[in-house]
Amino acid sequence: xxxxxxxxxxxxxxxxxxxxxxxxxxxxxxxxxxxxxxxxxxxxxxxxxxxxxxxxxxxxxxxxxxxxxxxxxxxxxxxxxxxxxxxxxxxxxxxxxxxxxxxxxxxxxxxxxxxxxxxxxxxxxxxxxxxxxxxxxxxxxxxxxxxxxxxxxxxxxxxxxxxxxxxxxxxxxxxxxxxxxxxxxxxxxxxxxxxxxxxxxxx
Amino acid sequence: xxxxxxxxxxxxxxxxxxxxxxxxxxxxxxxxxxxxxxxxxxxxxxxxxxxxxxxxxxxxxxxxxxxxxxxxxxxxxxxxxxxxxxxxxxxxxxxxxxxxxxxxxxxxxxxxxxxxxxxxxxxxxxxxxxxxxxxxxxxxxxxxxxxxxxxxxxxxxxxxxxxxxxxxxxxxxxxxxxxxxxxxxxxxxxxxxxxxxxxxxxxxxxxxxxxxxxxxxxxxxxxxxxxxxxxxxxxxxxxxxxxxxxxxxxxxxxxxxxxxxxxxxxxxxxxxxxxxxxxxxxxxxxxxxxxxxxxxxxxxxxxxxxxxxxxxxxxxxxxxxxxxxxxxxxxxxxxxxxxxxxxxxxxxxxxxxxxxxxxxxxxxxxxxxxxxxxxxxxxxxxxxxxxxxxxxxxxxxxxxxxxxxxxxxxxxxxxxxxxxxxxxxxxxxxxxxxxxxxxxxxxxxxxxxxxxxxxxxxxxxxxxxxxxxxxx
Ligand code: SF4
Numbered sequence: 156x157x158x159x160x161x162x163x164x165x166x167x168x169x170x171x172x173x174x175x176x177x178x179x180x181x182x183x184x185x186x187x188x189x190x191x192x193x194x195x196x197x198x199x200x201x202x203x204x205x206x207x208x209x210x211x212x213x214x215x216x217x218x219x220x221x222x223x224x225x226x227x228x229x230x231x232x233x234x235x236x237x238x239x240x241x242x243x244x245x246x247x248x249x250x251x252x253x254x255x256x257x258x259x260x261x262x263x264x265x266x267x268x269x270x271x272x273x274x275x276x277x278x279x280x281x282x283x284x285x286x287x288x289x290x291x292x293x294x295x296x297x298x299x300x301x302x303x304x305x306x307x308x309x310x311x312x313x314x315x316x317x318x319x320x321x322x323x324x325x326x327x328x329x330x331x332x333x334x335x336x337x338x339x340x341x342x343x344x345x346x347x348x349x350x351x352x353x354x355x356x357x358x
Numbered sequence: 359x360x361x362x363x364x365x366x367x368x369x370x371x372x373x374x375x376x377x378x379x380x381x382x383x384x385x386x387x388x389x390x391x392x393x394x395x396x397x398x399x400x401x402x403x404x405x406x407x408x409x410x411x412x413x414x415x416x417x418x419x420x421x422x423x424x425x426x427x428x429x430x431x432x433x434x435x436x437x438x439x440x441x442x443x444x445x446x447x448x449x450x451x452x453x454x455x456x457x458x459x460x461x462x463x464x465x466x467x468x469x470x471x472x473x474x475x476x477x478x479x480x481x482x483x484x485x486x487x488x489x490x491x492x493x494x495x496x497x498x499x500x501x502x503x504x505x506x507x508x509x510x511x512x513x514x515x516x517x518x519x520x521x522x523x524x525x526x527x528x529x530x531x532x533x534x535x536x537x538x539x540x541x542x543x544x545x546x547x548x549x550x551x552x553x554x555x556x557x558x559x560x561x562x563x564x565x566x567x568x569x570x571x572x573x574x575x576x577x578x579x580x581x582x583x584x585x586x587x588x589x590x591x592x593x594x595x596x597x598x599x600x601x602x603x604x605x606x607x608x609x610x611x612x613x614x615x616x617x618x619x620x621x622x623x624x625x626x627x628x629x630x631x632x633x634x635x636x637x638x639x640x641x642x643x644x645x646x647x648x649x650x651x652x653x654x655x656x657x658x659x660x661x662x663x664x665x666x667x668x669x670x671x672x673x674x675x676x677x678x679x680x681x682x683x684x685x686x687x688x689x690x691x692x693x694x695x696x697x698x699x700x701x702x703x704x705x706x707x708x709x710x711x712x713x714x715x716x717x718x719x720x721x722x723x724x725x726x727x728x729x730x731x732x733x734x735x736x737x738x739x740x741x742x743x744x745x746x747x748x749x750x751x752x753x754x755x756x757x758x759x760x761x762x763x764x765x766x767x768x769x770x771x772x773x774x775x776x777x778x779x780x781x782x783x784x785x786x787x788x789x790x791x792x793x794x795x796x797x798x799x800x801x802x803x804x805x806x807x808x809x810x811x812x813x814x815x816x817x818x819x820x821x822x823x824x825x826x827x828x829x830x
Binding site for chain 2: 170171172173175177178181182183185186187188189190200205229230231234235236237238239242257259260261264265268269278317318319322330331333334335336337338340341344345348352353354355
């Protein structure tokens with residue numbers, strides 16, 4: 156996983172609540188056996204019409220936002236299916252952080268597995284970022300170490316993040332490798348459980 | 359000194375599975391890992407790349423469900439027409455073979471939707487931790503198991519370590535008390551709960567369902583209720599196990615037998631919330647006040663009683679909610695203030711891990727019996743598993759459906775998410791027993807109204823959304 160420390164990137168406003176993972180990456184793109192190449196399916200039904208032609212009014216199709224690295228959006232982003240294809244598609248498109256008032260739980264968790272930073276800010280702060288992102292200068296700065304988002308006009312907003320998650324993001328740590336350091340505890344747990352709940356063994 | 363407060367059911371299961379704690383995160387042991395073709399290929403690829411083994415293939419079970427066609431399954435995977443779906447199914451076949459994981463492939467009578475198969479086989483048991491790369495894993499909570507969906511990186515983590523890194527959630531109790539009216543069931547309860555708390559209302563919580571109306575539900579009903587928990591934002595839903603649970607489990611292929619059964623039973627009977635346990639949040643819902651419920655919009659929280667009207671966007675409090683409501687009405691082709699029963703139906707889908715079990719099919723068949731699907735409506739029934747299908751055929755339900763004009767199809771996820779050929783076309787309106795009414799979920803431009811199997815069957819007959827109580 157790539158480490159996330161600091162990001163200066165164009166921010167795209169997407170002012171809708173409850174954007175679900177079916178909208179982030181529709182099912183026809185889930186048939187892949189790869190992680191890469193999912194950018195083409197990102198927000199597919201927002202970006203393209205029935206003929207597969209780009210809809211010019213959708214934010215990520217506008218020249219100013221084609222290289223966006225940050226998405227500013229409404230409540231409960233990423234609800235619905237557990238598909239990790241959602242963060243993969245966002246990352247593959249070049250989005251490295253999503254700012255919202257709240258996130259759905261599984262999506263939020265999946266972000267951290269992939270080095271995509273989900274940032275929770277207050278409603279009025281998100282509204283201000285949304286407004287500014289619509290204007291001429293859309294570049295926001297996110298500093299994970301300092302836990303701040305700086306708006307295009309220079310307003311600084313602090314955000315909360317779980318300290319362990321932050322550390323892992325900063326270092327780009329692999330969760331499996333870390334857990335395997337506790338392999339001894341897993342062995343012990345399994346031995347104890349084989350005695351206390353023998354019906355779970357030897358199926 | 360104050361005495362320690364009691365524990366909730368969630369606390370008990372959690373405590374029993376903490377292997378270790380690293381940096382404030384628990385390493386939680388996983389008793390059962392269910393896998394399917396769509397969310398696992400990248401996980402197995404990761405294992406191979408890092409030369410890691412599957413720690414407990416015996417605690418892992420694989421099925422093929424998300425993109426299998428619902429006809430011609432006996433022809434096998436190589437006959438699946440969709441090339442990418444075929445590749446995913448073949449990839450799963452190879453992975454389970456390489457790693458020695460039990461697999462019910464397409465066409466095996468034991469195969470079906472992962473959340474139907476686990477309980478049916480008795481793999482799902484009280485007190486377990488269960489995960490699957492599918493958000494509706496919450497279904498298994500009906501047995502008093504802590505069960506939730508995970509992403510593909512976590513699938514890889516569980517395959518490699520048989521554990522998951524987790525932070526503990528908060529406790530939320532939803533009590534549904536009293537007696538439901540005839541024609542009102544678990545699906546209506548679930549939609550009413552989501553309507554009450556909103557799709558993000560459960561975020562950060564594990565929900566325990568309690569109360570006399572929940573106790574009165576069958577296992578099928580409890581599974582429907584827990585299944586929809588994720589649509590309320592909570593990862594997991596729980597119902598404490600009781601005699602209904604034990605009755606259902608006894609004699610299933612994977613449940614313990616003989617002395618093992620007695621031992622397991624005495625443990626399972628300790629799995630309840632202590633009287634003095636404290637919940638971070640609690641709501642009480644009056645079952646008698648719940649009418650048959652349907653959705654009008656594109657989020658499962660967009661619910662309305664079948665006797666009600668499509669709401670106006672002005673009735674929402676925040677600007678982004680109003681914007682979403684305007685968009686939803688346009689997408690759904692509905693007008694604010696319209697009675698919901700005005701909505702004409704093109705397609706009826708009875709299936710999905712929410713409502714494709716034998717009881718669901720029995721209820722729908724009862725409504726369909728001796729009646730005819732309205733002209734111009736395509737109605738399909740997709741059983742949740744090969745075993746459900748066989749049972750229904752033994753009871754003659756397939757004949758009832760066919761005689762009424764329903765299609766009787768082979769098991770799988772089917773039109774719940776339309777990864778296989780069963781899909782809505784743009785503008786088609788569907789009465790669906792599934793769990794998500796998102797834009798494009800059942801096919802691009804398709805319009806989904808969620809409802810119970812009884813309501814869906816009645817809609818098929820009437821040709822529009824209708825109060826099932828007129829058909830009892
Ligand atoms: S039936 Fe639908 S919700 Fe259930 S597992 Fe299949 S795709 Fe997911």
